[in-house]
Amino acid sequence: MITSQDVQxxxxxxxxLVKGVFSQPEVLEMRESVECIIQRAARAKADANHAWQGDFLPPDQLKKLVLKGFHDVHYHDAAFTRAATHPNxxxxxxxxxGPNVQLHHSKMLVKPPANGAAFPMHQDYPYFPHRDHSMLAASVHLDDADMENGCLCVVPGSHKQGPIPHIGVHYLNHKEHPISSGTPCPAGAGDVLFFNYLTIHGSDVNRSERTRRNVLFQYRDAADLPTENVHFDWGMGLxxxxxxxxxxxxKPNYRIVEE
Structure with missing residues (x-):
């Protein structure tokens, strides 16, 4: 699927960015699964707006933005279990x-047309720091993505800087790290963008009339251990x-407690 030059x-x-990891029938299946999850969440009254808040945009703009995001989608639909372990x-x-790879968690991110929320530039490291920094994200594109509908932007080589202080853990100073500082990574449906959790990345608002749906899987080397007791769940380590x-x-050391 990739060459030694790609690894380098x-x-x-x-x-x-790896093209054509998923076939169009597989993409369509995942799109349908995303829609079903959103519908079930709405019926369960768990359909919250997950748009990031902060000072990276004026308040009057922030309140108009929408982001649908749910963690651990492989618990909600088997299509994502198949995707997480897909041979490609x-x-x-x-x-x-390397040869020994674990799934840490999964999530879906849906930017609706016209007002899909932005993600200011950030590293994923603060959310789940690990000893060896093998952790990476695999962002599966379920729609064609470009700058108009808020594709991901990355800062090449930024992972070599190591962890950078964030504002309230969530994002970097937007004046020092504007989204425009990143390299756009336009992609087609079925393509996957792999990036290290230390790589600075973000995405702009969806200003188009097209939805931008992504499913994101976080993976790590099986020998890489967390350095803080954060972002644990039942299924991490698959x-x-x-x-x-x-x-x-x-596996995580959990126990059932009665309230």
């Missing part, structure tokens, strides 16, 4: 991470490739 590009730049995905992950070298460290 990822190491140098902190990201890699695993092929790329083996090239970038092996998508290879083996877990640490027999005693295979």
């Amino acid at each position: 590009f990822y190491k140098e730049n902190g990201y890699l 995905m695993v092929s790329v992950l083996n090239g970038i991470i 092996m998508v490739s290879g083996e877990n070298p640490d027999f005693n460290n295979v």
Whole structure:
């Protein structure tokens, strides 16, 4: 699926766009699954607006923006379990991470037409810091994405800077790191953008009449351990490739408590 030159590009730049990872029938199945999740969330009265707040846009603009986002979509629909372990995905992950790959979590992000919310520039590192920094995101495009409908922008090579202080954990100073500082990564439906969790990235508002739907999977090397007790859930650590070298460290240590 990728070449040694692709792997080297990822190491140098902190990201890699891989074309045609998913077929159009697979993309259509995931689109339908996204819509069903949104409908079920609405019926469950869990359909909140997940647009980021802050000072990166004027308040009158922020209140108009909408983002539909749900974590752990592979718990909601088997289409995303299949996507997370898809042979084409695993092929790329083996090239970038290595033979032993775990899924950390998944989520979906839907920017509706005309008012889909922006993501200011940030690193994913503060949300789930790890020892060896093998963690990466695989952003699966379910629609064609360009600057008009808010495609992802990355800062090539920024992963080499290491962790950078964020404003309230969430995002970087937008005056020092505007979205315009990133390199746009336009992509087609079925393409996947892989980027390290230290790579600075963000996306602008969806100003088009087209929806921008992405499903994002976070992966790590099975030997890479979290350094803080944050962002844990029941299913993190699912092996998508290879083996877990640490027999005693295979799942979060949870217990049921009665209230």
